[in-house]
Amino acid sequence: MGDIGSARRPNGTNKRPRLEDVAARVGVSTASVSLVLRGVPGPSERTRQRVLKAAAELGYQVDRTASLLASRRTRLLGVMVDIHSPFHAELVEHLHTAAEEVGYDLVLSTLTSTRDEHTAVETLLAFRSEALILLGPTLPADTLAALDRKAPVIAVGRRIADAGLDVVRTADDEGVGRIVDHLVGRGHRAITYVGGGKGVIATDRRRGYHTAMRRHGLGAHIRVLRGDHTEAAGERAARQLLDGAGPPTAVVAFNDQCAIGVLTALSRAGVAVPGEVSVVGYDDDTLSRLSCFNLTTVSQNAREQARHAVAAAVERLDEGRTEPREVVLTPHLVIRGTMAEPAA
Template sequence: MDELESASPAGGGTGSVRPRLEDVAERVGLSTASVSLVLRGVPGPSERTRQRVLKAAAELGYRPDRTASALASRRSRLLGVMVDVHSPFHAELVEHLHTAAEEVGYDLVLSALTRTRDENTAVETLLAFRCEALILLGPVAPASALAALDRKAPVISVGRRIAGADLDVVRTADDDGVGQIVGHLVGLGHRAIAHVDGGKGVIATDRRRGYREAMRHHGLDERISVLRGDNTEAAGEQAGRQLLESGDLPTAVVAYNDQSAIGLVTAFRRAGIDVPGAVSVVGYDDDTLSRLGSFHLTTVSQNAEEQARQAVAAAVERLDRGRTAAREIVLAPTLVVRGTTAPPR
């Protein structure tokens, strides 16, 4: 059986012929080039033409052969995404990345970070799948390593500021986001405001700096209190227990992210401490868990949909339009006030 025959649907027999691009073009009376533009999501054809082509393709049961197209064009049209499987915020980003990629004729390959699978392994998998560009969600590798990777395939760092390397970056202003949190709490009357740290990464550094600067701005230098933590619920619970055991509970706590904040809320409620009656808690990311009625967490939105759209746009500019100069897109974060903050008693 040759390659063309193997492309026919399984079980189709001699009477079942896979629809071709030419069949779609003949149905709508357009050139194959015009039909290809529509099916690849390339800008140009009118909306009326696009709808006609998509309707004809659906009626004929036409499905593009991605492998054949890639071999013919020497392009995979795949964007590789490195994602932390433990992050609800990353899961939301991936959903929006899929939508944004499909709109411009690309698809995604996902490679996961786990407790036993590091960034290097995840990235090598994406390169093995011939991904044309790499969208890395919150990478922790040194800037020099990311710059070296960018010479293999365009790299777009999402969420993390990159200093000292010419890379595309899409992120929110983390220090400003935490500043909004502190301002909100001070406006409610809080003065004893602690921060549960996110660890050694650049994102955690920016949020920690934002907390310190905001506390100083409001004349609360002597009230600055940073507890060790990371990006997990377990770290939030541990920080909550530490605060309870200290006997000096602050009136508000700013967590590194929503997962850490949920851990704090869990620890406080388990000890009979009312949130927000006795202590207010704020997260960061506005992930899906923060919106659940059981938590209804005050947090900061990073606008996942817009970050995803900008990340895909950056990749397309590099791949299809030949842009070589690095770009940094910094989005404004938005405070989302829900049910875990209130004036102190």
């Protein structure tokens, strides 16, 4: 059996076909061949068809690296992602798909317990990312605005007021408000919220809880427990509830990971969910959909966020848009098995 690497090409040689070979086959200039293969207007339809046929017969493939070097462009979108977030992982998957559809690729730079946003962003710039798609950034607005002067910045998931940046997010306060509305509609009154710590996203979701509770005349039932985005925080909050007198009939958590922590602690304590306590998360990440959790949650529509983020980057890079744009998507409640009417 012959060596795979020595397989002969359609032109009968082992040599990689070049642009010049296609031009010689058709009898036109290399410039005309380049225009056809790049889809640029100019050559006649007859010439286009002849060039495409010759390229296929010769097995010619565009050398993407050489093309990018020649144009001094990388067509890379830099993405900052929290390595601990299942929701960010899902966003990245959709970002890859959206980027590939428009001829771009991604460079990922992660946030970890020892790697902050400044380091992650500097890595993306070092790899010549043409635009930065930052997932849930916590950097100050003026820092993000300064970054935008180096490369277009698209902030995903976070409200940024008057920063002159492109933003793609869902209405977090509205999302939590929809949870409370639904719980109240099913008869709940004692609804506790487990917060997400500091930051704009956490603040917006907490405000949504307060606003909705007051709108339903339940201000006296407002209770916010300290938490963050981790399962451990949810477990701590649930233990605090169990240690107190008169646990609530429903718990709303900052995100799905925190809600899973609440579920874990309640299960260990023998508290039935949703028979005794309903539990609701936020994000609709991949863990929430597992049958072992079957968590009621709020979807942020990761696919649409990714599509809008890539579109914003392309508009800035390829179409020259300079005015900032904010896209605010409407979240929706995803009802699964952790919510029910309160026990009698």
